[in-house]
Amino acid sequence: MLRIGLIGCGRIGRVHSLSVDRNRKCVLAAVFDPVDEQAKSVAEQFGSEIAGSAEEVFAASNIDAVIIASPTGNHKEHFLGAARAGKPVYGEKPIDNNLQSANEAVKELRRCNVPIMIGFNRRYDRDHAELRAEIKNGAIGRVQTMQLASRGPNSVPSPSYLRGSGGFYRDKCVHFIDLVRWIAGEDPVEIAAMGSVIADASVGEAGDVDTAGIMMRMASGSIAHIDNARRAVYGYDDRIEIFGTAGLIESSRKRRGNVMQIRGESVVLEGLPKDSFARYSESYAAAFDAFIAMLDDRHKEVPTIEDGLMAQAIAEAATISGAESRIVPLKEILATL
Ligand SMILES: NC(=O)c1ccc[n+]([C@@H]2O[C@H](COP(=O)([O-])OP(=O)(O)OC[C@H]3O[C@@H](n4cnc5c(N)ncnc54)[C@H](O)[C@@H]3O)[C@@H](O)[C@H]2O)c1
Numbered sequence: 465m466l467r468i469g470l471i472g473c474g475r476i477g478r479v480h481s482l483s484v485d486r487n488r489k490c491v492l493a494a495v496f497d498p499v500d501e502q503a504k505s506v507a508e509q510f511g512s513e514i515a516g517s518a519e520e521v522f523a524a525s526n527i528d529a530v531i532i533a534s535p536t537g538n539h540k541e542h543f544l545g546a547a548r549a550g551k552p553v554y555g556e557k558p559i560d561n562n563l564q565s566a567n568e569a570v571k572e573l574r575r576c577n578v579p580i581m582i583g584f585n586r587r588y589d590r591d592h593a594e595l596r597a598e599i600k601n602g603a604i605g606r607v608q609t610m611q612l613a614s615r616g617p618n619s620v621p622s623p624s625y626l627r628g629s630g631g632f633y634r635d636k637c638v639h640f641i642d643l644v645r646w647i648a649g650e651d652p653v654e655i656a657a658m659g660s661v662i663a664d665a666s667v668g669e670a671g672d673v674d675t676a677g678i679m680m681r682m683a684s685g686s687i688a689h690i691d692n693a694r695r696a697v698y699g700y701d702d703r704i705e706i707f708g709t710a711g712l713i714e715s716s717r718k719r720r721g722n723v724m725q726i727r728g729e730s731v732v733l734e735g736l737p738k739d740s741f742a743r744y745s746e747s748y749a750a751a752f753d754a755f756i757a758m759l760d761d762r763h764k765e766v767p768t769i770e771d772g773l774m775a776q777a778i779a780e781a782a783t784i785s786g787a788e789s790r791i792v793p794l795k796e797i798l799a800t801l
Contacts, residue, residue, distance in 0.1 A: 467493035469521035469530040473502040477533035483752035522549040547576035554755040561630035567801045581755045582772035584642045588750035591715040596647045605710030610688040616696035617739035626670035633782040640690045642775040652680035656791045657782035663695040699736030700743040
């Protein structure tokens with residue numbers, strides 16, 4: 465049985481605690497959160513020990529791997545602390561909001577030579593994965609356009625979360641930037657982004673945008689467009705459509721269920737999941753399972769720290785493009801590393 469340590473017991477930490485519990489090879493052995501009630505509520509649910517610090521978890525000889533689910537500002541110290549202690553890491557993105565600092569961390573993490581997976585859980589959505597497999601098999605010929613939409617939920621994060629998040633492109637759009645790279649099997653060469661505050665003034669007050677479009681010209685010439693909104697009044701709405709020279713593939717928006725009613729002349733379908741945790745619940749568990757499988761077989765493909773860094777570099781380009789109203793070549797960003 466693998467003994468897992470969890471650093472950070474907030475929204476995503478709780479999701480990961482459930483994934484550990486679901487995996488038959490693992491037990492949630494220890495948790496750390498500086499807010500006692502947070503640590504206690506997770507520890508009580510799974511019978512875990514409460515550690516006095518993250519370092520205590522990293523140093524514990526009876527902990528086999530750790531999950532980093534602390535706030536973004538603590539990721540770098542936690543990734544490095546775990547890796548220096550030789551602990552495999554399943555870590556939330558980003559490694560650090562400052563790209564140059566993240567790059568420095570990646571160099572040291574590579575030297576530590578421990579397995580590290582970035583929690584790009586959307587890759588583990590069954591339909592998104594099938595879409596990608598079909599593209600790789602050449603089912604629709606050469607990709608011409610990629611259209612990805614990610615909107616919702618019907619609330620925005622707290623001002624303190626928003627301020628520490630690095631902004632919409634780095635915090636949320638980055639998941640779909642990763643999907644574009646993963647599906648296309650290539651990187652963009654040019655990035656253009658536009659953002660606005662339309663749905664929630666509190667986002668603007670925190671210095672961020674709540675509505676954004678990102679366009680990317682990929683190395684092959686295909687064009688990707690990500691349509692992203694922090695808030696959608698009808699729930700959590702994600703969808704991918706790839707158009708190619710021999711056809712089209714779509715991973716459609718998911719409804720809560722498939723119950724359909726006909727009332728009078730109206731057809732009534734179930735609505736969308738309320739948030740990303742409901743929409744992607746299976747994929748969070750599948751991503752964690754992939755991490756555990758990778759510890760057995762290091763050749764298994766998972767999102768790496770290099771994937772995390774590249775997605776972040778593209779999000780950086782989008783952030784600059786949005787702020788300066790210009791197309792940003794990716795090589796301009798990579799030259800700073
Ligand atoms: N993969 C995804 O879909 C996804 C979804 C949400 C959040 N995230 C990422 O996960 C991270 C956490 O986000 P969240 O929404 O869970 O935030 P949150 O604010 O809900 O939870 C963060 C938790 O960390 C605790 N914490 C604070 N300082 C700490 C420290 N030094 N060490 C350990 N724990 C500490 C807080 O008390 C809190 O319980 C962010 O980096 C975010 O980008 C990823």
